[in-house]
Amino acid sequence: MKIPFYDFSREQSCIGDDVRSAIDRVLASDRFILGHELALFEKEFARLCSCQYAVGVASGTDALFLALKAMGTGPGDEVITVSHSFAATALAILYTGATPVFVDIEDNSYHMEPNLLKKAITKHTKAVIPVHLYGTCAPMSAINEIAKAHGIYVLEDACQAHGALYKGNPAGSLGDAAAFSFYPTKNLGAYGDAGMITTNDATLYEKLLLLRNYGQRNRYHYEMIGYNSRLDEMQAAILRTKLGSLSRWIQKRQEIALQYDSGIRDIDMQGLSLEKGSTHVYYLYVIAVDDRDDLMTYLSDRGIETLIHYPVPIHMHKPFQDAKIIGQLRNTELRSSQVLSLPLHPFLHDDEIGWIIESVQGYYA
Ligand SMILES: Cc1ncc(COP(=O)(O)O)c(C=O)c1O
Numbered sequence: 001m002k003i004p005f006y007d008f009s010r011e012q013s014c015i016g017d018d019v020r021s022a023i024d025r026v027l028a029s030d031r032f033i034l035g036h037e038l039a040l041f042e043k044e045f046a047r048l049c050s051c052q053y054a055v056g057v058a059s060g061t062d063a064l065f066l067a068l069k070a071m072g073t074g075p076g077d078e079v080i081t082v083s084h085s086f087a088a089t090a091l092a093i094l095y096t097g098a099t100p101v102f103v104d105i106e107d108n109s110y111h112m113e114p115n116l117l118k119k120a121i122t123k124h125t126k127a128v129i130p131v132h133l134y135g136t137c138a139p140m141s142a143i144n145e146i147a148k149a150h151g152i153y154v155l156e157d158a159c160q161a162h163g164a165l166y167k168g169n170p171a172g173s174l175g176d177a178a179a180f181s182f183y184p185t186k187n188l189g190a191y192g193d194a195g196m197i198t199t200n201d202a203t204l205y206e207k208l209l210l211l212r213n214y215g216q217r218n219r220y221h222y223e224m225i226g227y228n229s230r231l232d233e234m235q236a237a238i239l240r241t242k243l244g245s246l247s248r249w250i251q252k253r254q255e256i257a258l259q260y261d262s263g264i265r266d267i268d269m270q271g272l273s274l275e276k277g278s279t280h281v282y283y284l285y286v287i288a289v290d291d292r293d294d295l296m297t298y299l300s301d302r303g304i305e306t307l308i309h310y311p312v313p314i315h316m317h318k319p320f321q322d323a324k325i326i327g328q329l330r331n332t333e334l335r336s337s338q339v340l341s342l343p344l345h346p347f348l349h350d351d352e353i354g355w356i357i358e359s360v361q362g363y364y365a
Contacts, residue, residue, distance in 0.1 A: 002303040003343050003352050006185050010347035015241065019191070022237035029233070034213070037236040042196070044243055045180075048163065049172030051198040053205040056231030057212050060159040060181020063195035064092035066229060067177045068127060070197075070207040071153045073098050077126035078324065081157075082112045083313040084332045085131040089157050090314045090323070092179075098126060100323040102315045105331045108273065110134060110286070110339075113331075114142035120326040121146070127153035132161035132171050134309070135187070135253075135283040136274060140166050140174045147175075155179065158198075160283040162188045163250050168277035172198040182231075182239055187253070187283050188246050190235040252346035253282040256353055260285055260342065263357035266364060284309055287360075288338040295363050296340055302359045307341045 012019075026037060038056050046054035057063050073079060075097035081089055083102040093100040103116035110133045117128055128147055130138035140156075147154045154175030158164075161171040162180060172178040182194035199205055207224075210217060215226025231239075257280070267287050274280060286309065289295055296306050313332045315325055342356055 001352065001355050003305060003348075003356065005305045005307055005341075005343050006345050007347050008184070011345075014347065015245065018241045019238055022241045023234060026233045026237045032233045033230050035233045035236075037233045037240060038231055041231070041236040041240045041243070044240060045196055046198060048243070048246075049170050049178070049198045051173050051178075052200045053198065053202070055197045055199075055205065055208040055212060056236060057195045057197060057208075058229040058231065059193045060179055060183060060195040061088040061092055062212075062227070062229040063159075063179035063181070063197045064089065064129070064155065064157060065095045066208055066211045066227065067155050067179055067197050067199075067204070068092060068096045068098070069211055070177070070204045071127055071155070073126045076124060078122060078124040079127045079129060080117055080120045080125060081129040082131055082133075082332065083315040083325075083329055084110055084310070084335055085133060085157065085314060086159070086310060087314050087317065088159075088181075089129060089131055090320060093129070094319060099124075100314075100320060101125070101326060102323060102329060102332075103326045104329045105335065106139075107331060109136075109139075110335065111136075111138040112143065114139055114146060116326055117143060118146050120324075121150050121152065125150065125152050127155050129155045129157050130175070131157040131159075132164060134286055135161055135164055135281040137161060137164055137166035137171055137174065137278060144175065153177075159183075159195075160186070161281060162186065162283075163246055163279075164281045165277060165279040167275055173200070176201055177204055182235070187250060187281055188239065188242055190239055192232075192235050194231045194235040194239065196231065249346040250281045253344055254280070256344055256348055257282045257285050259353055260344070260357065264360050267360070282344055284341045285344040286339050286341050288335060289340065290338060292338050292340050295360070298363045299356075299359055302355070304356055304359055305343060308336075308339060309341050310339075311336060 156178035159181035
């Protein structure tokens with residue numbers, strides 16, 4: 001049996017007709033940038049996130065970058081985040097000219113340790129970016145409380161957490177602004193690059209509208225240095241179509257995750273204890289084991305593709321050599337050597353789920 005990590009052909013056989021009619025709708029509209037589809041998708045996505053505003057941009061990376069710009073981040077500022085994430089979280093900080101400041105993740109989750117956030121704040125701190133990694137939210141109550149006490153912005157990196165709840169509230173509504181990615185493999189994925197910023201802050205919203213569109217409010221009148229970062233009509237129409245399936249697909253992911261939880265025994269399932277009213281949307285199903293590389297090879301030999309999110313912490317890569325590191329990033333470095341993501345998507349078949357469980361168990365037998 002061959003089990004790829006994701007299977008777009010199955011997704012296509014499920015929603016292909018709807019996607020094609022969404023594309024046809026855009027072709028017939030003669031409008032490809034900043035049109036009707038994006039305006040509607042922004043409204044619908046804002047509703048999903050219980051937010052007043054949503055601004056479509058070209059990618060999740062741009063969503064982070066432009067949100068930081070809207071917050072006024074620039075050279076001389078510091079932005080605190082974690083090193084156990086996708087590099088884009090911290091690249092976006094570098095793009096603004098600010099310095100990334102890395103703190104460790106918690107012992108028992110993959111999220112920012114709030115006590116270390118407190119220690120990392122200086123008079124230069126502009127913002128904190130907690131990352132809702134793998135599909136569960138960072139400890140936002142503690143993070144927001146600390147940020148508020150010090151007057152710094154909170155930008156959620158919600159690129160992996162579409163639809164996740166934290167104490168009853170959706171990702172995207174938990175900080176001053178949030179960045180989402182619609183990279184094709186995400187729980188809500190485009191067929192290309194796309195991203196979104198959500199916020200309840202009217203001032204940030206107004207700035208973001210300019211920032212994503214060359215800095216112009218009216219055509220050919222520029223109020224600030226802006227960028228070309230729009231979520232195009234084709235992707236917006238596709239995303240609107242897929243948004244209708246999101247809650248069903250998340251539920252399917254959660255059902256498969258439950259099967260993994262009960263079928264795979266004696267393995268450290270870090271990060272799975274959720275606070276009341278919080279959910280895991282299982283963008284990734286991650287196990288943490290000491291013999292990760294051997295297990296990965298064993299599963300590959302049995303036709304099961306697994307991935308590592310992420311094998312080398314961000315602070316160890318060359319572009320981040322001038323970043324600040326608070327204390328030692330022990331948990332970050334340990335976890336990057338242990339984590340392994342098993343295939344989990346809404347189109348997995350029962351026999352594939354069974355084979356994955358049997359194979360992981362077989363390795364430890
Ligand atoms: C945690 C995280 N941050 C940022 C990004 C960047 O998003 P994009 O690939 O859309 O630029 C991603 C996704 O790839 C991500 O997973």
